[in-house]
Amino acid sequence: MKAITYSDYGPPDVLHVEEVPAPEPGDDEVLIRVRAAEATKSDTEMRSFRFAVNWFWLPLRLAIGVRKPRQRILGGYFAGEVVALGNDVTRLAVGNEVYGTAGIRFGAYGEYVSLPASYTIVPKPTNMSFAEAAAVPLGALNALHFLRLANIQKGEKVLINGAGGSIGAYGVQIAKSMGAEVTAVDKSIKEDFIRRMGADHFIDYTKEDFAAAGETYDVIFDMVPGSDYGACVRLLNPNGRYLTGNPTFSFMLRSVFTTWFSDKTVLFRFARESKEELLALKTMIEAGEIGSIVEKVYPMEGAAEAHRRVETEERLGALVIAIGG
Ligand SMILES: NC(=O)c1ccc[n+]([C@@H]2O[C@H](COP(=O)([O-])OP(=O)(O)OC[C@H]3O[C@@H](n4cnc5c(N)ncnc54)[C@H](OP(=O)(O)O)[C@@H]3O)[C@@H](O)[C@H]2O)c1
Numbered sequence: 638m639k640a641i642t643y644s645d646y647g648p649p650d651v652l653h654v655e656e657v658p659a660p661e662p663g664d665d666e667v668l669i670r671v672r673a674a675e676a677t678k679s680d681t682e683m684r685s686f687r688f689a690v691n692w693f694w695l696p697l698r699l700a701i702g703v704r705k706p707r708q709r710i711l712g713g714y715f716a717g718e719v720v721a722l723g724n725d726v727t728r729l730a731v732g733n734e735v736y737g738t739a740g741i742r743f744g745a746y747g748e749y750v751s752l753p754a755s756y757t758i759v760p761k762p763t764n765m766s767f768a769e770a771a772a773v774p775l776g777a778l779n780a781l782h783f784l785r786l787a788n789i790q791k792g793e794k795v796l797i798n799g800a801g802g803s804i805g806a807y808g809v810q811i812a813k814s815m816g817a818e819v820t821a822v823d824k825s826i827k828e829d830f831i832r833r834m835g836a837d838h839f840i841d842y843t844k845e846d847f848a849a850a851g852e853t854y855d856v857i858f859d860m861v862p863g864s865d866y867g868a869c870v871r872l873l874n875p876n877g878r879y880l881t882g883n884p885t886f887s888f889m890l891r892s893v894f895t896t897w898f899s900d901k902t903v904l905f906r907f908a909r910e911s912k913e914e915l916l917a918l919k920t921m922i923e924a925g926e927i928g929s930i931v932e933k934v935y936p937m938e939g940a941a942e943a944h945r946r947v948e949t950e951e952r953l954g955a956l957v958i959a960i961g962g
Pocket residue numbers: 678679689779798799800801802803804805822823824842860861862881882883906907908909949950951
């Protein structure tokens with residue numbers, strides 16, 4: 638099969654298309670013909686081995702390969718078709734059009750990927766193309782997971798920091814579908830895109846510090862590393878919730894004190910990915926509550942270009958690689 642591979646950590650040009658053996662499904666696995674995979678920030682971080690939060694550098698490097706990556710095919714989020722099932726698999730059927738996550742196995746940048754049937758793989762939304770569906774799991778699963786934790790009530794004021802990213806763009810749509818008034822923070826080139834996602838207010842972080850704008854919020858959903866913890870907590874209304882995807886050690890410690898000794902709650906999580914949540918997203922998509930965020934679809938040979946575009950931080954939505962012919 639054809640796959641986008643990399644043999645060394647480094648810049649986007651380490652990615653190449655080559656022929657590799659196709660995987661065989663084990664007894665508990667499902668073999669998927671991948672039709673599209675999202676080019677994500679995590680893929681670029683794994684490729685370059687550069688991360689916004691450094692504390693897990695050593696354990697991660699030990700896990701994925703000290704000198705070279707052990708798994709040479711990236712791609713954690715995909716849409717495709719089930720083409721074979723292991724002997725013990727009863728949950729899906731050959732011919733199902735699915736979308737989902739490859740977890741720590743990666744491999745969705747290849748024409749075929751074999752994954753445990755227990756993974757977060759479910760029928761894809763019927764009103765989305767493979768490319769549109771491939772862009773859902775990363776951003777929307779994380780956004781839904783965090784925003785459900787916040788238990789948003791109709792009319793609550795929600796600030797989303799990093800609203801133009803994969804997670805933020807779905808965060809805006811999902812918070813709106815929960816009835817929130819949404820303030821989005823990102824760069825002005827993304828304002829039109831973010832307002833199309835449904836944001837009510839927009840703050841350009843290069844021109845204005847949202848912490849100094851004089852507004853307070855019921856929920857702050859923060860996907861930007863290095864935010865000012867104290868400033869964010871001070872912006873919360875009574876019973877406010879601050880959710881972050883990029884906790885530092887100091888953040889984690891302070892969050893315990895804030896949550897125990899004040900009327901505010903600080904939550905940091907490594908979002909789990911669940912079939913129930915991905916099915917809930919399918920329902921929301923088919924009901925028109927949330928829509929596609931795809932900016933561009935690249936051929937497999939354009940993988941390095943897609944990664945470069947992810948790294949510029951200027952994309953307006955998700956970048957997807959069409960896999961196979
Ligand atoms: N905890 C978890 O379970 C979990 C799961 C997945 C991802 N994450 C982390 O969550 C973060 C976001 O992921 P993502 O995939 O959505 O990333 P992304 O697509 O790169 O989105 C980040 C967005 O934040 C914007 N941004 C950067 N600096 C900013 C600032 N100072 N103020 C406001 N906006 C700013 C970026 O735009 P510009 O840079 O162009 O301004 C970009 O639009 C990543 O750091 C990732 O590692 C956590």
